[in-house]
Amino acid sequence: MAQNDPATLDSVAARAGVSRQTVSNVLRHPTRVADATRDRVLDAIRESGYRPSLPARQLATRRAHAIAVRAERQQDGISGLVLDAFYHGLAEAGQHNGLRVLLYPQPEDEAAEVATIDELVHTGAADAVVLTATSADDERPAHLRDNGTTFCAFGRPWGHDDAPHDWVDVDGAVGTSLAVRHLLDSGRRSIAYLGWPGDGAEPSTGSDRRRGWLEVVGHAALGAPVEAHSLNDAAAAQAAVAELLGRPDAPDAIVCASDTLALGAHRAALAAAGAGAPVTVVGFDATPVAAALGLASVAQPIDQVAHLCIDLLTGRFETPDRPARGLLVPPVLRLPS
Amino acid sequence: MAQNDPATLDSVAARAGVSRQTVSNVLRHPTRVADATRDRVLDAIRESGYRPSLPARQLATRRAHAIAVRAERQQDGISGLVLDAFYHGLAEAGQHNGLRVLLYPQPEDEAAEVATIDELVHTGAADAVVLTATSADDERPAHLRDNGTTFCAFGRPWGHDDAPHDWVDVDGAVGTSLAVRHLLDSGRRSIAYLGWPGDGAEPSTGSDRRRGWLEVVGHAALGAPVEAHSLNDAAAAQAAVAELLGRPDAPDAIVCASDTLALGAHRAALAAAGAGAPVTVVGFDATPVAAALGLASVAQPIDQVAHLCIDLLTGRFETPDRPARGLLVPPVLRLPS
DNA sequence: CTCAAATGTTTGAGCGCTCAAACCGTAACG
């Protein structure tokens, strides 16, 4: 099948009795080539086991046909899973679009990361970047914009609604509102929220998730909304919820901003199981932990997010000047099986 | 700083008043260049903001300076974390060695995966592959060997001890033996094992972990070893352990082959807490779940594994014919904080 | 029957780098 030396455009051309460029056209612009010629060339390609050389193409087109994404340093924890799925989604969607996915190790800080990305882009290793874990005080988007680097963020430009860059995010408010509705439907009357510190104030992932809860709970008019806050740590969450359950207005359900918090809440609920009615806990991220504990949890459609990121990027490659676009996708509530 | 057009070897050379090749030498073979010249060239590089073009280098050297690794499709679960850490480790170790890490989406089956890898390598996108999740009946190593593809596996060639390829793995037996010793030290007398079905027979990750337990337990001569088996599912594990704890020879500690199993065991132990002494559970993989539940768990030194994989690969790039090498690294027991 | 417009194919140049070989001084040696 394959020759001794790997086949090239020229060797295939010779074999098919056409010119180099015609072979190239068969591959990249099939319509430009006459049917008979194309078949002949395709045969020659098959017989010789030809594979186009990526580096050569990159050199000629000045496109890397690759995007870069950060390989997160050791995660805090439970939602690490989500990133795994995101990587897979990117790789898959990228493959469909002729984009390879490059991993770069998370640098010390944001400045170093911008430098890393700059390096990647300017050496021609990648055409663009997908930014993950964006936050309100994130300096990366602005720097990348200044650099003229193409990128798409997974995560809204919190607090910078005018930020002229592409992004995709999951609608956390919809997620928590789904959770509350589900709990109302199953007869819960007093639904508390367990979030992170500072959830109320600045726009953030946390405040977004809290808002969804508050809207539905407020709408249902079930008395004053009850909430607690804790760092994203199961033990801390457990303590916070234990306190909550000791109060006179103890809730009969808790919507949590993460599965880590949900785990803590679940343990507190178990501990308090003796006294009072059972408390239902709903998590966020639908990690295996929630599944294992038999908790409902809000599932982010990570795969969809990844595909949309790729869509936005490929779109921008084609039309560099089109206005920035932000896409908000709804999560779903995953019930315990 | 940077010019309008990106700087090239030639533009830098012109600026420094030397030839193209001298600039190249400054970068790749600094010793070949006279000190004065080198300084002049380095200045020119700095002033022009020159970045070497990766594609051009790849084309000329026929090396991609990249390795590929599979982006796992949705994980069963809890140990997804481990992969995240592995990706980061690879990216980091790769960066130190001038290797970029490429992600390819997990294909349908092993045959398709081999084809994908073949594609990656023959188009010059990657020089080598890191194989993950190897098992006894894995066809990938043999195929890759036949293809002449350079690779390194994370995972032993179970049942193919003669397999002439590079690999790195974590010594599971050492892990479980550490767990047992720790339990003995803390006064446990009857230490059971919770593994996966078929752990006893063929060489596998499971049988390896079981062996470590059996050796130490047998050595301590504490009566007939007790064990249970279950699919890697928390609910199934819970049922299996519940049964175990109901027996007359119920253990006072359980070493598990995974954190998923440990989660199940933990829940069964909690449920049985009323009757008899408390049961201590030890997991495997040191996922956040184990940490959250307050369980000790065996931690795989994933970062080290990743670095060793890169070491083996870079070594092989330099000496393609050196004999295959297998590296076994010991895990550590991570106690609950 | 001529000329222009399609259609299909080839040619030339160049992307930015590295390799190998050639080159050029100068120092060391006989």
Next chain:
DNA sequence: CGTTACGGTTTGAGCGCTCAAACATTTGAG
């Protein structure tokens, strides 16, 4: 004082591809 040797530098060629322009053919209109 010629010859060799050597550190330092340049030259030529080529990696495998794509672009734009040039070149043949064929076709259809006038």
